[in-house]
Amino acid sequence: MTTLSHQVDLLAELAEIAPDSTLAQARATRQAATDAVQSSYLALFAPADAGDFPLAQRLRLAQRISEWHGEPRLAAHYAALLERQGDAPEDERLPVALAHAERLAFQPANANAQHLQALRQAGWSLDAIVTLSQLIAFVSFQSRLLRGYRLLGGKTDDAAAHQPVTAGRWRTERTTRGGRHAPPAFTRQELGWEPWIAAKPLAEFDDAGRALLERFGHADSDYFRLLARNHPVLEQRTLADRAIFYTSGGLARQDRELAATVASKVNGCIYCASVHARKAAQLSKREAEIDRLLAVAPGGALSQGQDDAWQAQITFAAALSATPPQADAGPLAALRAQGLDELALLDLVQATAFFAWANRLMLTLGEPYL
Secondary structure (H helix, E strand, O other): OOOOOOOOOHHHHHHOOOOOOHHHHHHHHOHHHHHHHHHHHHHHHOOOOOOOOOHHHHHHHHHHHHHHOOOHHHHHHHHHHHHHHOOOOOOOHHHHHHHHHHHHHHOHHHOOHHHHHHHHHOOOOHHHHHHHHHHHHHHHHHHHHHHHHHHHOOOOOOOOOOOOOEOOOOOOOOEOOOOOEOOOOOOOOOOEEEEOOOOOOHHHOOHHHHHHHHHOOOOOOHHHHHHHHHHHHHHHHHHHHHHHHOOOOOOOHHHHHHHHHHHHHHHOOHHHHHHHHHHHHHHHOOHHHHHHHHOOOOOOEOOOOOOHHHHHHHHHHHHHHOOOOOOOHHHHHHHHHOOOOHHHHHHHHHHHHHHHHHHHHHHHHEEEEO
16 A cells, blocks of 8 residues: 655655755745645545545556656656555556546547546446546646746756647537537637536535535536535645635736636637636736737647737747647746746746646536537
């Protein structure tokens, strides 16, 4: 049995963050986010009850996902835990889950309802599918945090030149699985979202689950009642979201929302982009620039037509959102030249990385409608 330490800050250790560094100080300023990220990791890999999703299978999946996202240190961490735990038993569930995880790593917008049905047919329960989705999305986020932290700490592993990351593809079906009109393109319009597997009825939650949904004001949301099939993970994810986006100082809130929009453009998540582009436009009063970003076609340059400050932020956020991430010292230097300090850079890394998590949940569990 693997026992994880609740005291060790895993990402600080893997990123080799010096305790007296400006990055360590910035993370201490954002301690609530640091704690929620670590607690999310523990909720997934040291749960009180793993249910029908054994820990060994979780670790094997996490190792492969880390490799796909270009983080050998994180992959080695999960491999070491797996060796101590004992390898995952081979059954018909694991190959289907690995194929699903690979799809979400590289082409998350290609996920569809049939893929969830394939998981069900392979023996995955609804609760386990939600936990699997959270695990895939969380390790995608965790990998980008590690990349960003190492970059901020001056520990880049390569100096290879990369082409700017461009807008990804998105779903273009005219109707949703439920027969509603689907948005044909990115928009600031308010959208709905329908799940592909059943959200859990509020009456079926235990007291802790109902209290969690009511605490965060999500009792009426299909999306959150679906994620609440694993409410310890949902709780920590929600705390991470709030700690990353709703704090004072550092990167302006409008720029954090811009980063979320850029990540959503790279990953092809129309729903997430609609929410965060709307917020970015409202806060910045720069509707034309946000609409220009939303209108970029697949393969197009995301930063085109923006001012120098937003060009630098968009270029960095897009590079960090690629699979594997391509953010390196060049885009970081451009941000520093624009005057971003360590706390603002940390906010940009964390806001961008979070949407590797958010997009993959939205894209794998349902779809938007007009």
